[in-house]
Amino acid sequence: MADISRRQFLRGDFRGSKAAPLRPPWARAEPAFRTACTRCSECLGACPQRIIVIDPERRPVVDFSRGECTFCGKCAEACAPRALERRAGAPAWRLKARIRNNCLARQNVVCRSCGDACPAQAIRFHPQPMAAALPEVDEAGCTGCGACFAPCPAKAISLA
Numbered sequence: 001m002a003d004i005s006r007r008q009f010l011r012g013d014f015r016g017s018k019a020a021p022l023r024p025p026w027a028r029a030e031p032a033f034r035t036a037c038t039r040c041s042e043c044l045g046a047c048p049q050r051i052i053v054i055d056p057e058r059r060p061v062v063d064f065s066r067g068e069c070t071f072c073g074k075c076a077e078a079c080a081p082r083a084l085e086r087r088a089g090a091p092a093w094r095l096k097a098r099i100r101n102n103c104l105a106r107q108n109v110v111c112r113s114c115g116d117a118c119p120a121q122a123i124r125f126h127p128q129p130m131a132a133a134l135p136e137v138d139e140a141g142c143t144g145c146g147a148c149f150a151p152c153p154a155k156a157i158s159l160a
């Protein structure tokens with residue numbers, strides 16, 4: 001399952017960790033993806049959100065610090081070798097947002113940035129007595145779109 005930290009991404013440290021690179025939506029399983037992807041970069045230009053970038057091996061990865069995936073499917077449409085293959089009914093990926101302990105609300109600082117950013121309204125805030133409300137991700141509702149990633153002032157969101 002893909003889960004790369006920003007530090008890992010920036011230093012291109014994909015193979016040194018257990019985490020697989022975060023490929024664009026509808027990517028084949030990593031070994032098949034690596035075989036099929038010709039590194040043509042067509043998916044980068046096709047993405048209207050401009051969230052697809054290249055890793056140090058010149059294969060595409062998603063960078064949620066640049067924005068969210070709208071699941072428009074343009075990247076998969078542009079992928080002639082079908083390393084990205086959109087199939088009817090198949091989810092784009094199994095990513096879910098997770099909130100780490102450095103979340104400001106968990107330090108009793110009022111913050112709802114992630115919830116405000118979530119188009120699926122999948123982050124619920126639970127009121128606490130005399131304390132900041134605590135966010136919780138509804139896994140069933142989370143699409144893994146990444147919209148909550150960049151707005152978090154504490155960088156407390158990960159997608160895995």
Ligand code: SF4
Nearest residue numbers: 047069070072073075
């Ligand atoms: S589905 Fe659309 S928004 Fe998402 S990565 Fe592909 S082109 Fe970009």
Ligand code: SF4
Nearest residue numbers: 037038040041043079
């Ligand atoms: S369009 Fe397909 S083959 Fe080309 S870089 Fe993107 S994933 Fe790889």
Ligand code: SF4
Nearest residue numbers: 118142143145146148
């Ligand atoms: S990844 Fe998208 S759907 Fe999931 S909690 Fe974040 S903003 Fe909401």
